[in-house]
Amino acid sequence: MNRSEIKIERIITYRRILLKLYNDGEKNIFSYQLANKCQVSSAQVRRDLMDIGYSGSPANGYEVQCLIKSIAEFIDPDKKQGIALVGLGNLGRAIIDYFNGQSLKLEIVALFDKNPNKINRVIAGCHSYHINDLKEIIIKNNIKTAVISVPSTDAQQVADVLVDGGIKGILNYAPIILNVPDSIYVQNRDMITTLEKVSYFANYNNK
Amino acid sequence: MNRSEIKIERIITYRRILLKLYNDGEKNIFSYQLANKCQVSSAQVRRDLMDIGYSGSPANGYEVQCLIKSIAEFIDPDKKQGIALVGLGNLGRAIIDYFNGQSLKLEIVALFDKNPNKINRVIAGCHSYHINDLKEIIIKNNIKTAVISVPSTDAQQVADVLVDGGIKGILNYAPIILNVPDSIYVQNRDMITTLEKVSYFANYNNK
DNA sequence: AGATGTGAATGGGTTCACAGCA
DNA sequence: TGCTGTGAACCCATTCACATCT
Numbered sequence: 001m002n003r004s005e006i007k008i009e010r011i012i013t014y015r016r017i018l019l020k021l022y023n024d025g026e027k028n029i030f031s032y033q034l035a036n037k038c039q040v041s042s043a044q045v046r047r048d049l050m051d052i053g054y055s056g057s058p059a060n061g062y063e064v065q066c067l068i069k070s071i072a073e074f075i076d077p078d079k080k081q082g083i084a085l086v087g088l089g090n091l092g093r094a095i096i097d098y099f100n101g102q103s104l105k106l107e108i109v110a111l112f113d114k115n116p117n118k119i120n121r122v123i124a125g126c127h128s129y130h131i132n133d134l135k136e137i138i139i140k141n142n143i144k145t146a147v148i149s150v151p152s153t154d155a156q157q158v159a160d161v162l163v164d165g166g167i168k169g170i171l172n173y174a175p176i177i178l179n180v181p182d183s184i185y186v187q188n189r190d191m192i193t194t195l196e197k198v199s200y201f202a203n204y205n206n207k
Numbered sequence: 208m209n210r211s212e213i214k215i216e217r218i219i220t221y222r223r224i225l226l227k228l229y230n231d232g233e234k235n236i237f238s239y240q241l242a243n244k245c246q247v248s249s250a251q252v253r254r255d256l257m258d259i260g261y262s263g264s265p266a267n268g269y270e271v272q273c274l275i276k277s278i279a280e281f282i283d284p285d286k287k288q289g290i291a292l293v294g295l296g297n298l299g300r301a302i303i304d305y306f307n308g309q310s311l312k313l314e315i316v317a318l319f320d321k322n323p324n325k326i327n328r329v330i331a332g333c334h335s336y337h338i339n340d341l342k343e344i345i346i347k348n349n350i351k352t353a354v355i356s357v358p359s360t361d362a363q364q365v366a367d368v369l370v371d372g373g374i375k376g377i378l379n380y381a382p383i384i385l386n387v388p389d390s391i392y393v394q395n396r397d398m399i400t401t402l403e404k405v406s407y408f409a410n411y412n413n414k
Numbered sequence: 415a416g417a418t419g420t421g422a423a424t425g426g427g428t429t430c431a432c433a434g435c436a
Numbered sequence: 437t438g439c440t441g442t443g444a445a446c447c448c449a450t451t452c453a454c455a456t457c458t
Contacts, residue, residue: 003411004449005404012403016382030417039384043451050419058417059458075403077410083402091301095398098298102382102399106406145409147402169409171402175223175309177245185408187401191302192309194394195290195354195378196219196282197212199313201392202352202376203284204210211427237439250429257441265439266436 001051008075010048013038015071022064030061072104082109082143084167086158087150088118088128091173095147096124108147110137114154131158135165145169152176208258215282217255220245222278229271237268279311289316289350291374293365294357295325295335298380302354303331315354317344321361338365342372352376359383 017037021029031049032042049062054070056062085092085108092111100108111128113119119130129137138146146167148155155174162170163180172178175190224244228236238256239249256269261277263269292299292315299318307315318335320326326337336344345353353374355362362381369377370387379385382397 002449005408006449008407009400009404012400012407013384016400017384032417037384041451043453044449046418047420047450056418057458058419058456061417075407077406081406081410083406089301090297090304094296094298094301097296098382098398099402103403106403145402145406167409168412169405171405175305177220177224183412185405185412187405189396189401191305193216193219193223194396195306195352196310196313197216198376198378198392198394199284199288199290199352200215200219200282201212202374203288205375205390205392209427213427239439248429250431251427253440254428254442263440264436265434265441268439 007048007051010038010040010044011052011071011075014045014048015068015075018064018068018071022068026064028060028063029067031056033061076105079105081106081145082141083107084110084112084134084138084143084146084162086112086131086134086146086148086162087154087173088113088115088123089149092147092149093123095149096126100124100126106145109141110143112137131161134158134161138162138165138167143167145171147171147173148178149173214255214258217245217247217251218259218278218282221252221255222275222282225271225275225278229275233271235267235270236274238263240268283312286312288313288352289348290314291317291319291341291345291350291353291369293319293338293341293353293355293369294361294380295320295322295330296356299354299356300330302356303333307331307333313352316348317350338368341365341368345369345372345374350374352378354378354380355385356380 014034031045035042035045052070052074054067083106085095088111096108108126111123111126112131112134113128114131119128121128144167146162148158148170150158152174155176156178159178159180163184169185172186172188173190175192178186180186221241238252242249242252259277259281261274290313292302295318303315315333318330318333319338319341320335321338326335328335351374353369355365355377357365359381362383363385366385366387370391376392379393379395380397382399385393387393
């Protein structure tokens, strides 16, 4: 079974849309309807849902609730997963506010900064620690996923400690390519690259 | 010539790394060295550079300065481009701080919010307006690229005004799929989807 | 009639492998 | 010798197209 990044991302998107539909009281949906909402082809939706092992019916399409459950079985970890966030600037705070409470199985549970004014506080229900305690705390809490929202000058150093502490996945907002072992999954999301790309296509597609 | 999203993103990354090398006084670089720093294959680097029309030499590899210039010719707009940012929460402020001053041809030049306390101010050298003035100002300043960092409840409405005002590219941080015409380039970067994906691969790659 | 599920065809991005060059 | 440049091969994601089902 294919678990490419791009497919996983689509499936996560399907779920978010399905949850919205479920809350609106929708019971069933056809592949082309879900496809429209996600801006992919209906064949793509059918193929993806086939891969996760859920079957609809030609008459009624897919049952929203069952499909959500199948996606959860395919995607979600068995138990709740804690996430560490390093860097409590505007970006770090934004991420906590956006994220916590939005995902059933995932939660940011520990915050880190090097600024003494930002440690030993509670932000959005979450405790902040000095970055010197990073390794100890992620080990103690068995944290496998981390967000880096520190300036790029500090990012590699933070990554080294995270890897040392057993982290397996990193969401990196600093505009550098982190040097980590191949076994660590890294998703780079720096805003400079992204905005340059958007600007490029904004101009290029229209000349 | 191929200008796929993924290639453009790589080329933008090459440039950022080359600029760093240039500042460090490096004159030349081989494809495999650049490849290592970007975590792609050397064949990929050579293919990408071939496509932008820059040639190196087998003896000395690529000249850093010339290559930066060639990339600029391939990627950059002819003149400076202004960018609008809508939504002045923590995320919006983080984006301004991260971005402005980092890109030669791009600059966030106008900020928008609906909260009266946040308008008519100057943040990082940039004026903030009420969102009611959004359309007028992007038209007057010929702005083609925008960032949406408002709550998801407001995002579609903002997108509609942006499209109405002639925007061609949108960087969307709200966790919804925007409904806009096909001719508009949209890059979705919501943190919930991203973090769910990172967590998935953190767990899945290691069991 | 109008969906789903899926083998097969398609398309396009990446890598291979090697000629050419300093 | 060891690199670049590149046609060709490869690989994998997407789409096609249609048998199947209700």
